[in-house]
Amino acid sequence: MPSESTTSRITSNVTPTFLRTFVVNGVWFNQLNFDSLCKTSRLELAAAFSRMGHSLKVIGRYRHKRPPLVSIDPRPLLLKQCLPDPAGGVFFQLQLLFLAAWEILKKVDVILVDHFSMPTMLPFAFLSRAGLIRTKFVLDVRSSPVDMFGIRYALSRSRYHLCIRWANLFYDGLTVITDLYRRDIASRFRINPARIGVWTSGVRAKVFDSARVDRARVKSIKCRLGIQNKLVLMYHGVLSPYRGLQEVVRALALLNAQGQRQAVWVILGNGPAASEIRSLAESQGVGDAVKLIDSVPYGEVPDYLSACDVGILPYPDIKWLNMNSPLKLLEYLAMGKPVLLTDIPAHRAVLGDAECAFYVSDNSPANIARAIRNVAQRKDSLPEIGRQGRQIALNNFTWERQVENLLDYIANLDRRKGK
Numbered sequence: 001m002p003s004e005s006t007t008s009r010i011t012s013n014v015t016p017t018f019l020r021t022f023v024v025n026g027v028w029f030n031q032l033n034f035d036s037l038c039k040t041s042r043l044e045l046a047a048a049f050s051r052m053g054h055s056l057k058v059i060g061r062y063r064h065k066r067p068p069l070v071s072i073d074p075r076p077l078l079l080k081q082c083l084p085d086p087a088g089g090v091f092f093q094l095q096l097l098f099l100a101a102w103e104i105l106k107k108v109d110v111i112l113v114d115h116f117s118m119p120t121m122l123p124f125a126f127l128s129r130a131g132l133i134r135t136k137f138v139l140d141v142r143s144s145p146v147d148m149f150g151i152r153y154a155l156s157r158s159r160y161h162l163c164i165r166w167a168n169l170f171y172d173g174l175t176v177i178t179d180l181y182r183r184d185i186a187s188r189f190r191i192n193p194a195r196i197g198v199w200t201s202g203v204r205a206k207v208f209d210s211a212r213v214d215r216a217r218v219k220s221i222k223c224r225l226g227i228q229n230k231l232v233l234m235y236h237g238v239l240s241p242y243r244g245l246q247e248v249v250r251a252l253a254l255l256n257a258q259g260q261r262q263a264v265w266v267i268l269g270n271g272p273a274a275s276e277i278r279s280l281a282e283s284q285g286v287g288d289a290v291k292l293i294d295s296v297p298y299g300e301v302p303d304y305l306s307a308c309d310v311g312i313l314p315y316p317d318i319k320w321l322n323m324n325s326p327l328k329l330l331e332y333l334a335m336g337k338p339v340l341l342t343d344i345p346a347h348r349a350v351l352g353d354a355e356c357a358f359y360v361s362d363n364s365p366a367n368i369a370r371a372i373r374n375v376a377q378r379k380d381s382l383p384e385i386g387r388q389g390r391q392i393a394l395n396n397f398t399w400e401r402q403v404e405n406l407l408d409y410i411a412n413l414d415r416r417k418g419k
Contacts, residue, residue, distance in 0.1 A: 024055070028046070028140070029117040034067050035066070041327065046058045048398075056076065059096070062080060097120055109135065110410055112140045113140065115141060118166065129172065140174075141164070141174070141177070174197070177351070197408075202400075203327075203331055204398070210336050218303055226289070226357050227266065233312045234309075235270050235328070249252040250284060250365035251368035252265060252284070252289050263376060265289060265312070268301070270294055277290065305337060307337075308409050309337070313341040315347075335390070337386050339389070340354065
């Protein structure tokens, strides 16, 4: 497998002159709730747009308590959902209809939408394709429907497929999160790949930088968790039941049974699998080696990453994860942390054959335990190995690079429509 990142092969040829002369004013409509799910990509992309002299207004909703986003610049516009779904979702879409009309009157350049909001914008998209308004419409797909079962999954999947087909027919463009996703959609829906843009997850290099963290705070975290003189594994983000996290607990239990207790696992975040992981760790006799910590403000995440030795991504080799661009992987790399991870296309696309990647062939507990032992033997050299990962992140995966990719795509929408 080549070491060159798949994403780096599709990065734009945007030049500094282009960025100075082509200024984009955009709006991004999202129906997902900002009080229950992480929206880092939305907020960070908008912030990078602003830093680069452009504008991207994020519009979303929240159900209960307005999330504390005072430090985010530009601040998203979040609308309170007072009604339960589906009525709440319908009312939110009606609000978006009026907001879109207002933005179009202000001559906004481009409106990005998720697949929930895609049908709502169809009347305006027709006007755009007819040349009656200057605003362009782009469907952005970060993920297909996941973590659902039964009738709910069937309905979500049908709506998702319908929106992809409609976007191909009536929208100016379509963007996805990885090149593998682009190829999958192009094949399944018979869309010319040239019509589909790619921008991936990114990382803010000045925030995720080990040289900028407060060493006293990192030391305090280590003391509080009791992880000094240990090999510290790290996982952060949403705790989903289907990402191999339980297998890491079982791997630690295997090591424990062999008398090897040098590794601890710090898990930062919450989600539906949190209670299962905690119970499993207790039943496997490794409760002391698995440290579950509730979510912390985004600005504190680098402190916790700095307290660890290696990130871990034990994802199974399944289609929807392979079409993903793991934000946490880029944050580990930017912090100069090597990563223990499964050998799947989503991970190879970022790291290739890089030395800072400790691959396992699959996420079985035995393979993970073997990899942990291998990492432990190289503990003293991990900081040196991790420097390569930071360079990979800086070269290909900053949010500014993703803005460039998206700007290049937007600038060529008229040409892509005819393909």
